[in-house]
Amino acid sequence: MGINEINMGLYYDPKILEEKIENTEDDKALREACSEFESIFLAKMFKEMRNTVPQGGLIERSTAMDIFEEMYIDELSKEIAKKDGGLGIAQMLYQQFKKGYISW
Template structure:
């Protein structure tokens, strides 16, 4: 799989490429992973927006390293949430929708 700078800046571009690969290879497991990746991206955006609502008290100053760590933590957390116990159910719903309408496979 080819990964370029655009894929790193725009995770949905990489997701689209994976979806096309699942379609071309008629790979059921790849489709499930793509749906989970979508849910992970959704959760990551949601968690970042939620974090913005937490007031910064100034007691401990946040440097660049802390901000990078928090972003990495939220990304890992969102991936774990999407894969554990069917996540929010978005991935399962997307997968079933794609399968029932034969959109992908």
């Protein structure tokens, strides 16, 4: 076994590649993008759920209230996505994209 074969074995070892990827800025950016996607997904889901609730009640609806609810849902979605791994969508996306990145 020559030195080149040893070097190639280290270069293509999946565990070593995974460690290199986890230590890069790209890994951090990928995690942030996946978390942001989960947040956007949750916000869209909550807004659609809110649209199914019949309008009416004691308080009259206004544009300001609609804007406030939109902002509240956006912030709530961000917090849910960050806390305790969220729904797990971000983690699943991260693992799937990371597998594709390692196989290059």
